[in-house]
Amino acid sequence: MTQIHNVPSSASAPNTTATATAPQEQPIAPTIAVRKSCNPDGIGLSHYVLMDKKAAK
């Protein structure tokens, strides 16, 4: 599994020495990425739905 915590680079990090008159920079929003995987077994279509894999077992 790849797990990364987004660390701002020095070039883009908020300027902590900004003067009182400078506008406050917004913190960088953390990157979000998720991918999960399993064996595919979906057979539903728009005329029929069975979402839960366990429902029909």
Place this chain on the structure above:
Amino acid sequence: MTQTCASRAAARPALIPVDIGHAVYAAVTDPDTAFWALVDKTRIQEEVSAGPLLNSYREKAESFAKELHALRFELTPSGVYLNPTERCNLNCTYCYLPGEQRSKGSHMSQDKLIASLARLRDYFRSVMPEGRKPRAIFHGAEPLMNKAAVFAAIDAFADDFAFGLQTNGTLLDDEAVAFLTSRNVSIGLSLDGPVAGITDATRQTWSGRSVHQQVLAAMDKLKGYGSWSVITTCTTENLPYLTQMVELFHAKEVPTCMLNTVRCTLPGARGVKPADADMAKAFFAAMDRTHALYRETGRKLMVANFANIVIGILAPTARRLMCDISPCGGGRAFFALAADGGLYPCSEFIGLPRFNGGNLHAAGGVEAALTSEAFRPVITRNVDQFSPCNGCAIRHFCGSPCPAEAAEMNGGMDKIGAFCDFYKEQVNYALRLIADGKANDYLWDGWDDDTETTFLMQ
């Protein structure tokens, strides 16, 4: 997959920015692998040009490409949609089956249905792993018009299939409910309006009689059962009432519903097709309402067609519905058996004879149909190969459904489906929910129990 495709994905994965309408986040995707990430919208260029996101994605790109290729091209069928009769007691405006069949068609005899299931059982045993049951779903026209045969088949093959039944609900009496629920058959109903006047606009008997109250009564009978659902077909007639629809479903303790766009395969359906923007506005209002109801009560009403979009983003291989992937599931993950024994990629094609891949009981049976020229246009319809889908950043979250609509409404399999802009808006809405940490509120608890996390940044 071919080595060329894997190498290309691994060698130069590129992330494409997508404005999802969020205050903080934009999406970046690699359409070739269905990879996505949400990044600070002020840093898009930095994220797509270098850095930890791109580096981590590059390590995974080849495996994601292989995973998506397997989902799109390497499945064998694990389900069948059975049409035990051509007849229906309703005459819905948008039905994909020709009226002549539904009003004057034939039932499949009980013996023929039993023989059909025996052949299907043998086929599935030859392609599915031991211990896993195929799904067999009795389906429209109205399967309970041939109830005796259907129920005999369910009992005869209880050990061989996981059964489902999609019905208009008008023939679902106490006896039928007791039979089906005692055998754990998944039951789907259909209702188009929160009140009779709206349902009646698209769903009535041949003589024009309302069936709204009968469907409500069937819903009451199923309350508390674990595996049932209701489909609402969204048309110009009920679009202003979708919020009331989900309120009704939630009050009736419906576990799962679908708010489907009308399938525009046959001309009658196109007469009630809503515009994409109108569909999006009404649909998202209804989705917002389901979320508010969940927050108020702690009980979810799953909107399955939208949940499937969310799952298709988070876990492409965990999707349950196979319409919004390309090629679609028709003729790959499942196929349909018509009442005359004809095999079709999907029930949506039963009214279109050129998609008949042969007869189940003829030489070759299912295998011959799956490789037939009749099935080929459906199972080879590939959004990577036609415009504008091949330039779309979200093409593997959408799949450009449905091939039947593309062929009949838009002029060919290399055309888009009926609701291109609506699908784009659904994906944007889903990505905004993920950005706001709300996606799980729209999915059933434990949806990812059988999954493995293969990429995580947050």
